[in-house]
Amino acid sequence: MLNIPKRKTEKKRLNVLQKKPEKLIDKDDMRLDGRKLNELRPTKIEVGVLGNADGSAYIEQGKNKILAAVYGPKEVHPRHLARPDRAVLRCRYHMAPFSVDERKSPAPSRREVELSKVIREALEPSIFVEYYPRTSIDIFIEVLQADGGTRCAGITTASLALADAGIPMRDLVAACASGKVDGHLVLDLMDVEDKAGEADVPLALMPNLNAVTLLQMDGSLTIEEFEKAVNLALDGCKQLYTLQKEALKSKYVAVKEALDE
Amino acid sequence: MPLFYEKRQLVTPGDLLAEDDYVAGDNTYKDDGKIYASRIGLVDYEARKVHVVALKAFYVPYVEDTVIGKVVEVTTGGWIVDINAPYFAMLRASDVVDRPFKPQTSDLPSIFDVGDLIIAQVVAYDRTRDPLLTVREPGLGKIMRGQLVEITATKIPRVIGRKGSMVSMIKRETGCQITIGQNGLILISGKTPEDERLAVMALHKIEEESHTSGLTDRVTEMLKKEKEGVEHT
Secondary structure, three states: OOOOOOOOOOOOOOOOOOOOOOOOEOOOOOEOOOOOOOOOOOEEEEEOOOOOOOEEEEEEEOOEEEEEEEEEEEEOOOHHHOOOOOOEEEEEEEEOOOOOOOOOOOOOOHHHHHHHHHHHHHHHHHEOHHHOOOEEEEEEEEEEEOOOOHHHHHHHHHHHHHHHOOOOEOOOOEEEEEEEEOOEEEEOOOHHHHHHOOEEEEEEEEOOOOEEEEEOOEEOOOHHHHHHHHHHHHHHHHHHHHHHHHHHHHHHHHHHHHHHO | OOEOOOOOOEEOOOOEEEEOOOEEOOOEEEEOOEEEEOOOEEEEEEOOEEEEEEOOOOOOOOOOOEEEEEEEEEOOOEEEEEOOOOOOEEEEHHHHOOOOOOOOOOOHHHHOOOOOEEEEEEEEOOOOOOOEEEOOOOOOEEOOOOEEEEOOHHHHHHHHOHHHHHHHHHHHHHOOEEEEOOOOEEEEEOOOHHHHHHHHHHHHHHHHOOOOOOHHHHHHHHHHHHHHOOOOO
């Protein structure tokens, strides 16, 4: 018999004063920030925000604020990392020292190194890496303010930065988490829900190809719950995807509309 | 065999463009009989071929392209040139120096030094090796004067216009000499700084509004107004 741990992995309490609220979801199925169970946080996305990077994007999802920048394809440094048959994709997920309520050391933590790898692997299937051999594509994700679900928001943003850099892609990648909080399945967990809840399921999707590029789970869910959670997250990804497309097109649409007037 | 978008409609990577009998052109790909966009751009199709005119892309070298590059390194056998592409380009010393070229006696930095800007032509490129350049054609070589403007490489065809209509109009209106590098760099040299300023302005306008129609007329109008000193709104 498989021994499934009942509790979620202990997540570090960053602020001792921040107590777990007694109820995360009230009797009208309303969440702490007034959202419904299957509602995303208010999301604002902007593309092409940085002048020096080849491509960039910025997201505000609830209290999350994340910047992504992309360089490349360009010559690989150090040279020995270059692959003769494809471009190498390198990714750095980093949280700014001021992104959480107690200063975080700017050195990459174990968690950040892991997330960098996970994000890279979630984005790689969307890119035609074989088109530009012997080059590298570098992705930088900088979390300016964190409030849960930053890996997903990071993927959503980085995918736009890649498109903005003009890198040929199979599809955009949209990512979103769902989870279980106070016995309810909810979409797009914020920090409190993530830490106090029973489970969370981050998922990344290429919506047009209907292909999942990231699926993780922390905590415990029954098989039925898991299926429901995945469907909920898929739905969230599709909502984010429409926002992504709008953000990517907005600059060009604005120019055109100004001329039509 | 349906088509899902009209001509000149804006699409983003992953958008399904067509199904079945169509052929995937530039900036698209075919998977399981379906054609998707792989870059943000405007859809276009001729006969059976569907392609996307990219609004954002980097320069990929192509043989016979004229490019503007910057020398980043002088080696014993030639120069390494940054041509704004995923790969650095090589310019061989034997291409510039009268043969026979002897590495011991030739002073390569006196010909092109690090930081020099050159106009060159791509003679060979196949992705497995770095592109090779030449300066042995009239009009190529070191840039001595002028202003450089950088725009997205995919918008160069728009700057040139149909049969060169756009660029010849800018030349006529501003009296500047304009050399277009296919890699997105454009050299402008005019008689006065004011002429150059006008040309730069026109180029930036083209870059910004490249995805709209009737652009040549609007640029002409803008240049005429500017020349008269009328405030353009």
